[in-house]
Structures are given as structure tokens and as C-alpha cells.
Amino acid sequence: MLQPFDKIIYAYRAARTWSKRDEVFVKRAGYVLMAALAVHDKKAGDEPFLEFLAMVREGSDDDRNFVKKSVNWALRQIGKRNLRLNVAAVAIAKLIDHQDSSTAHWIAKDALRELTSEVTLES
Numbered sequence: 608m609l610q611p612f613d614k615i616i617y618a619y620r621a622a623r624t625w626s627k628r629d630e631v632f633v634k635r636a637g638y639v640l641m642a643a644l645a646v647h648d649k650k651a652g653d654e655p656f657l658e659f660l661a662m663v664r665e666g667s668d669d670d671r672n673f674v675k676k677s678v679n680w681a682l683r684q685i686g687k688r689n690l691r692l693n694v695a696a697v698a699i700a701k702l703i704d705h706q707d708s709s710t711a712h713w714i715a716k717d718a719l720r721e722l723t724s725e726v727t728l729e730s
Contacts (some may be wrong), residue, residue: 616677618644619655626662631671631719638666638677656685656692662697667703679714686722687730697722 614623618640625637644651659681664721666678682703686696700722702717721727 618639622659623662625700626666631673634666634669635673635677637679638663638674642677642679642684645681645688653689653691655659657695660695664699664703667711667714668706668708670708675710678692679717682714682718683721686718687727693722693727 610628615675622637622644625633625640626635639657639661645656646658663678663682663685666674669675669678682696682700686693686700697719700715700718703711706712706717
């Protein structure tokens with residue numbers, strides 16, 4: 608039986624490696640894997656996700672649609688994991704918003720809208 612990729616032992620390493628690659632769908636897969644791990648790996652501590660936030664910031668100026676949306680998704684899912692990560696994700700989103708990139712502005716504004724909403728903060 609096949610396992611979902613976010614359950615594989617080397618998923619964290621794959622997310623880090625793939626997010627640094629240039630091929631659009633490989634890079635996208637790295638950020639999607641970060642989002643999936645944030646949602647599904649309930650036993651993980653905050654440290655790998657704090658590391659992922661730095662990678663999200665690095666990828667936030669990639670204007671390719673599939674990458675842009677996956678970076679945004681990773682940022683939002685990490686920020687919804689718990690209050691500590693929410694604070695860190697909001698801080699990263701604000702840094703991303705100061706970049707000279709329309710893609711970065713879109714990612715930041717969309718993420719901040721969700722991460723600072725009452726619904727997110729109450730859960």
C-alpha cells in the first residue's frame with residue numbers, strides 16, 4: 608500500500624531540498640510538502656516549521672503562478688498550526704510585504720488576511 612508523501616521519513620528533507628530547486632513543479636512540490644506537513648504531522652515540534660518559514664521568505668519573489676500559490680499555502684498552513692508559529696508567520700509575512708515584488712506583496716497580503724483573522728486566532 609502506498610503512503611502519502613508527507614508520511615515518508617524523508618519528507619522534511621525533501622521539502623527543504625525541493626524548495627531550493629528551480630524547476631517550477633519541483634519547487635512547488637517542496638512548498639506543498641511544507642504545507643502538508645504543517646497540517647498532518649501533529650507530533651512534530653515547531654523547529655522544522657520555523658526553518659520552513661525562512662525558506663518561504665526566500666521563495667516569496669518567485670512570480671510563477673504555481674510556485675507563488677504554494678509559497679502562500681505553506682505560509683498560511685504553518686501559521687495556523689499554533690500561536691507561536693502564527694506569530695512567526697505573521698512576522699515573516701510582514702517582512703515579505705516589504706520586498707520590492709508584486710508577487711511578494713500578494714503572498715503577504717493574502718496570508719496576513721487569514722493569519723490575523725478572528726477565526727484563525729480563536730482556533
